[in-house]
Amino acid sequence: MRCARCDQDNPEGARFCNQCGAPLAAAPGPELRRLTVLFCDLVGSVQLANRLDPEEWHALLAAYQEAAGQAIRRHQGHVAQHLGDGLVAYFGYPVAHEDDALRAVRAALDLVREAGTVAVPHSGERLSVRVGVHTGAAVMGPVGSGGDVLALGDTPHIAARLQAVAPPGAVALSPAARTLVEHRVRWADLGEHALKGLPGAMRVHQAVALRTEGEEGAEPGRSPFVGRARELGQLVDAWDASQAGGAGVLLLGEPGIGKSRLARELRAQVRADGGDSFTMRCSPHTANTPFAPLAQFLRQAMAQAGAPDGSADALSGVLAAVGVRDERVVAPLRALLGLGRPGDAEAALSAQALRERTFAAATAVLATMSARRRTLSIVEDLHWADPSTLEWLGRVLGAGAPPGLMLLLLARTEFTPPWREDPRWQRLLLEPCDARDAAAIVTALDDGHLLGAEAIARIVERAEGNPLFAEEFTRAALEDRTDVIPLTLQEQTTARLDRLGPARQVLQHAAVIGRQFSRPQLCAASGLAPELVEEGLRRGVAARMLRPLGDDGDSFAFRHALLRDAAYGSLLRSSRQAGHARVAQALVAADPDIARRQPELLAHHYTEAGDGPNAVTQWLAAGRLALSRSACVEAAAHARTALRMIGDAGSDPAALALELELRLVLAPALMAVRGVLDPEVERTYARARHLCERLGNGPKLLVPLWGLWAYELMRGEIPNALEAAAQLRALAQAGSPPVATLVAAATTGMTLFYQGDLRGAREACAAGLGPAAPSPSAARSARGLHDPGVMCRAFHSLACWLLGDAEAAAAGTALLRESIPRLPPFDAAYAWCSEAVLHTLAGDAQAAAEASARAIAIGREQAFPAWQMMGTMMQGWSRAKQGEAARALPTMQRALEAWYASGARNLRPFFHALLADAWLAQGDAQQALRSADDGLAEASSGEHCWDPELHRLRAEAWAALGEHAPALEAASRAVEAAERMEARAWTERAASSRERILREQSARG
């Protein structure tokens, strides 16, 4: 297929010309692009048109348009539109280059200069233009009946507005365009301008001129060199070896991996070592210019020697300075640079003969330089080398580099040298750097320490060992930019994608599937012909954008997340949506069980496809699945996503029911992650309860009410907890499933116990222990938190013991212990803890130590912090009672602090009682008094069940301090409180304390 623009013959099926990039045949469908738009307009065109006759005006316009078109095409821009005397050009469409913004600015500067050479008839004046340049996103789509593909959106509009604020003869840049070229261009500030039709003001800069090589601005915030010790060592070894025999190294690596930086480090070492070094650069602009890097190097040397425009004499001077004086070497180089002298023989040579002479001359320059002084010659970006340069380097390496010369060739990984493998040159592959080095690059750029550890870790993870990405992500983070791909990386990634030609669309389809995908998935989801998919995969792998995974030959991954993002980001929203819908379809077709196994994957694709109903269903399934695996963070995230999608459920019963289901996943998941006291937990349960009431869905109320009850209990709002328990009882009476009865019994019993109503607690718990109670596993299936059967059994035993029925307590404890092997870890720890509490009440330190050790072990293993803290408190108390108070006290204090830090308000009085007892064992009555006082203060929440013990401990502390009056008063209060609770065990204990204190008092007289 021939290109209409440049006549290049292209392979059948190609969409763009391989030579000039113009679209071939039918215009492609709309696509999203990042491109640089140049907008140019004539200054004073209305006056000119009025002054000149129509024919002259037309000729003048034609001359201007010709000059402009040339300047634009010279830099691979695409003239998209003529609007009267205005002109719009695109850089980055139809084919992107890595430096489109720079190309646009170069074209703009040329255009201003060249338009300025066009004379206006009858006036002696020259034409003057204004140019605006802006880089941004645009949808490229056919417009009008002509089918011209134009950029739609703000980007062309902004370029036009910038043009309008540029002074005559100037090039105005938007901030985005300037960011991309600022190190290659000298610019001046044009101040802030309000651009018509755009909100706010924009800071506009004028591109004044290109910087020459030597004066290129310091690269942006270069971070100190990190890592790469081994690679630098290998290069230094090669440098050392080059002294005797010359050395050649080909250093390969992905874009941005650090090839140039490593070369720069070597250069510094070489110079420190007394060696010489120079760099030749290949560039995409000169990929077809013979010996371009050598010519560019010589021109630069002349410019540095004070002859920027070059001359035969300047060239001779530059060459002489490095010892090259032989006319047979100098003359071909003169010809190469177009500085030939009239008598030069080169002018008469055939092209082939001249080429041979240039080869010889170039080689001689290297040999002469390195014979004079050891030399490191770097060739940058060999993947853009012209064929002559490649052939020349191949010859030098094939013959063996001359002694004293090290040739360091840098290229991207996709470059395959056309030379045979040869021990005289070595190949090094630069791998991604490790996370520590990447983090060092990030922190060096973040010199104001604005990024937290988490942000840094995120950047390091995203960069995947690519220093350039690490730098650009850091800059984006520091500047608070939210682009998925930093602007500075977009040109590079887009250009890499475009180089794939038609294979690009295969990668776009793959990107919709995700970072990893399989060939069958891709075929099914893309609907593309298998040959096209095959070709796309092959080219993607060859261009190092894709990586085969595993050995099956069917699985692939994008080499870097950024490449996937770039491919994905180039799709229009509508294409993405359609793509995701196809992927979801293909996933279900390939594996009908996928909705059960990986609902979150389906949910993701349905969401992106804009298929709300299917997405919400799958997110709910994903949330439930995650919750059943205790993956609470994920469960909460899935439920949240679905809730966001539902938004306001309004009054539609189906939507409300769905919302309820989601809240019933979110609430327990959040409670596990954030703790019961998080306000969002309460809001979620409260909303769930509201929904239940509204939907009249009785049984569903069980979980939210239970959650609310736990929430109130743990935050120390005992009356509210009691109310929730009463609602649960009402629910159970309304004929809800048997488990509701059990839950009502457990919650009522436990709350009454906390309140100090032991009889009520015993009675309530007993209701849950009857023969009608469901099996623990049935109860668990509907559970919100704990096994209600275990709760009933535990609090029944505790209440029995305090009420003086030690026998019933022991029997209940034995039953509970028997059931432990059948309980899941959470409830097993609960059972051990409750047994330990009973032993602390009974004062059995040894038994309490054993039971709490079991609870701690499970808590540690399963990461249930509450059981760990509680077990630690009781274990500490046991130790203290067994004579190890000094060791136990610090541990107990830490555990208590952790309990406070968790926000839980329940059990605080109990823990203070344990602590007071431990202080007494330690002989520190002051501290014991303080702890007991703290405990009583905490009991004001309504958790009065520990009051008798706290008063008794106060009495003991006062007595130990020799203060008998307050001791006696405290002991009396202990007796009163225990009697009020009918806690016979405590009444007896308190009464005997009071008698002892009385005895001591009377003994003192």
Ligand SMILES: Nc1ncnc2c1ncn2[C@@H]1O[C@H](COP(=O)(O)OP(=O)(O)OP(=O)(O)O)[C@@H](O)[C@H]1O
């Ligand atoms: N070891 C390093 N320590 C600190 N910064 C580094 C290191 N390696 C690379 N960088 C930084 O990362 C960025 C990219 O590196 P460099 O330009 O050397 O990549 P490259 O491999 O030459 O890429 P390209 O193929 O695009 O030329 C640069 O800004 C460079 O300073």
Ligand SMILES: [Mg+2]
């Ligand atoms: Mg480089």
